[in-house]
Amino acid sequence: xxxxxxxxASFNREFRDWHLWATxxxxxAAACVAGLTVVAFTWxxxxxxxLFMDVVxxxxxxxxxxxPLCAAAIVWVxxxxxxxxxxxxxxxxxxxxxxxxxAPVQGKLVSLKLSVAKVALTTWGLLAGLSxxxxxxxxxxxxxxMLTARRWLPERTSVTAHGLLVAGxxxxxxxxxxxxxxxxxxxxxxxxxxxxxxxxxxxMSAIVLAGLMAVSVYGNATYFGIIHASGIDLSLLLPxxxxxxxxxxxxxxxxxxxxxxxxxxGRDFMSRLRGARPVLFAAVCxxxxxxxxxxxxxxxxxxxxxxTRDMVAGQETLPALFLLLKxxxxxxxxxxxxPAGIFAPSLAIGAAIGNDIALLLHSPNATAxxxxxxxxxxxxxxxxxxxxxxxxxxxxxxxxxxxSLMACAMVARTVSRVISAPLYSVLAQQQLSxxxxxxxxxx
Numbered sequence: 001x002x003x004x005x006x007x008x009a010s011f012n013r014e015f016r017d018w019h020l021w022a023t024x025x026x027x028x029a030a031a032c033v034a035g036l037t038v039v040a041f042t043w044x045x046x047x048x049x050x051l052f053m054d055v056v057x058x059x060x061x062x063x064x065x066x067x068p069l070c071a072a073a074i075v076w077v078x079x080x081x082x083x084x085x086x087x088x089x090x091x092x093x094x095x096x097x098x099x100x101x102x103a104p105v106q107g108k109l110v111s112l113k114l115s116v117a118k119v120a121l122t123t124w125g126l127l128a129g130l131s132x133x134x135x136x137x138x139x140x141x142x143x144x145x146m147l148t149a150r151r152w153l154p155e156r157t158s159v160t161a162h163g164l165l166v167a168g169x170x171x172x173x174x175x176x177x178x179x180x181x182x183x184x185x186x187x188x189x190x191x192x193x194x195x196x197x198x199x200x201x202x203x204m205s206a207i208v209l210a211g212l213m214a215v216s217v218y219g220n221a222t223y224f225g226i227i228h229a230s231g232i233d234l235s236l237l238l239p240x241x242x243x244x245x246x247x248x249x250x251x252x253x254x255x256x257x258x259x260x261x262x263x264x265x266g267r268d269f270m271s272r273l274r275g276a277r278p279v280l281f282a283a284v285c286x287x288x289x290x291x292x293x294x295x296x297x298x299x300x301x302x303x304x305x306x307x308t309r310d311m312v313a314g315q316e317t318l319p320a321l322f323l324l325l326k327x328x329x330x331x332x333x334x335x336x337x338x339p340a341g342i343f344a345p346s347l348a349i350g351a352a353i354g355n356d357i358a359l360l361l362h363s364p365n366a367t368a369x370x371x372x373x374x375x376x377x378x379x380x381x382x383x384x385x386x387x388x389x390x391x392x393x394x395x396x397x398x399x400x401x402x403x404s405l406m407a408c409a410m411v412a413r414t415v416s417r418v419i420s421a422p423l424y425s426v427l428a429q430q431q432l433s434x435x436x437x438x439x440x441x442x443x
Contacts, residue, residue, distance in 0.1 A: 022154050027164075030149035031171055034142035038175035041119045041141060045134045048127035049302040056129065056298055063129055063290040063301075070128030071286025074121055074338045076279045082117040084109050084435065087262070087334070088341050089118060089140030090190070091427035093169045096143070097162060097191060098432055106147070106161060108435045110168075115144030121339040129301040130289055131329035136341025138176035139186075143168030166191045173387070176343075179394035186387045190424060236365050236404070239357060243372045244408040247353050248415030251346070251380020254327065256420035258342075261335045262427065278337060285336035292329045296322060300329040304348025311351045311370050312396055323352040342381060347392075350377030371396050372408045380416035382423060385409035 056063055078086050092109040095101060101109070122137045146168030153159055169191045174183025260266065264275060274281040293301040296319050304326060307318065319325070330345040354373025358366035371392055379388035389409040393402060 023159055026149050026152050027146075027159060027167070030146050030164075031167065034145040034168055034171045035175045037115070037119070037145060038138045038142055038172055041123070041134060041138060042176065044119065044123045045126045045303070048123050049129075052127050052129045053298065053301065056293075056301070060294060060298075063293060064287065067128050067130065067290035067293075068283040068286035070124060071130060071289070071336050071338060072279050072283035074124055074128070075282035075336060078117075078121060078337065078339060079278060082114060082121070084431070085114050085117045085121055085140075085339050086337050087339065087427065087431075088136035088424075089138070089339070090136045090169070090341075090424050091431045092140050093143045093165055094191065094424055094428035095432035095435065096147075097165050098428070101432055101435070103161070105432070105435045106165075109431060110140060110144045110147050110165065112144050112148040115141040118144075118339055122341075125333075125338050125340055126302055128286065129293060130286070130333045130336075130338060130340065131300055131302065131304070131326065131345050132333050132338070132340030132342075133303045133344030133346075134341055135173065135176040135343035137339055138341075139169045139172035142172035142175065146171065173391075177391055177395060179391050182387055182390040182394060185390050186384065189384050189386050190382075236363075236368055239361055239363050239365065239369055240372050240404060240408060241411070242361075243354050243357050243369050244376050244411035245415055246357070247350055247373050247376030247408075248380045248412030249419065250327070250349070250353065251377045251412060252416035252419030254331065254346075254349075254377075254381050255383070255416060255423040257331055258334055258423060259420065259426050261331070262430070274335070274337075282336040282338065285332045289329050289332050292325050292332075296325050300326045303344035305344055308344075308348045308351045308374070311355050312367060314367060318352065318355070323349060323356060326352065343378065343391075346378045346381045347374045350374040353377060368401060368404070371401060372404065375405045376408045376412035379409040380412040383413055383416055383420075384424075385413040 052063075055066075075086075084092055092114075096106040096109040118137045118141050122132065122134055125132050126134070143165050146164040147161060150159070150161055150164055166187050170183040170187035172183075173186045174180045177183075261271070264271070266272075266274075270281070270284075273284070289300075293299075299307060299319055299322055307322075311318070326345060326349050330342060330349070333340050333345075334342060350373040351370045352373070353376070354370035355366065357363070357373070358369045363369060374396075375389045375392040378391070379385040382388060385406075386409070389402075389405040393399060393405055
């Protein structure tokens, strides 16, 4: 009888409690809206960049005027009306998830208003040809939509603001990259802030080593079949290790450079200009990005998706200095203060690392090295190795390279940790301090 009673109570709780069903319906609807918004954001960004590139092909000199003017205007609008929309968007969500962030501070960092502004301003940045991505901004966009849904939830709900923010951030990554598994891992690795997150590198080491041991003893076999990795053998070991170390070093340098630039503590002329005249500084950065794009024949403009896609397909011929130029253009774009993500440019820079090393060593495994470079630089720049390798694995259908991608992410992140503190954690603390200070002033 007791068992029947428990089953009946569980059935009533799961299927007859309208509060529970209302909560489910609202959360599912919000998630659908968030996903569709990110899809629309993606389309807008691609159309904006395509329009910019069409104009540049006809009138290359236009960018020398258009890009700095747009950069200055974007920064002016952002600073005056949507201060928390500046930058990537991931640090804002992480700051809002911090236990020290009260509800008013959360609203300053993540909201529906900021989501709309983020879409518009980031799309404007792509229309200006700035070297930025929309994936980090998509995290803040989706999180803002999910958090807004809280006002319609029943009073007796177990869904918290923390849960909605984590779900929104994960939805943003999943929809932006079309990589659901990466969205889940991003929520665990970057947003959940659990103790396991700090030991993800150790866990990855165990997974890689256990996988290598199993492959050594039994061959490349699994319970459900065998994955044949065509052309991937021991000849990839040394070139792959070189890609991992170089991408780790450059990614760590990139992270450290961004932290130093965005801290506002620099004493050099550009840092002082940024503090005193931020709009003029943005125009200078925009002009430098335009000059770099002009010199590279337009290769460094925008997110870099098309170049990365063509490199993976073996159809791209890039300028010899593309790696350096894209690195600098992305740094300047982020430093300028416009709403901008670094995921897509990081993938393009990583792909260029792999491509250059393949050309240098005359390696027959160019595609594999490009994929390793992508995961290595992204893992080093973000210090989110699990998310990085899953993003690349899902994007290039690289399941046959899963161990290689994981090992590369682990090595690159380890090298990066020697050079730099975690980028998003440092920026999140800056965002939280700024939001808290502005709240104190307002009071």
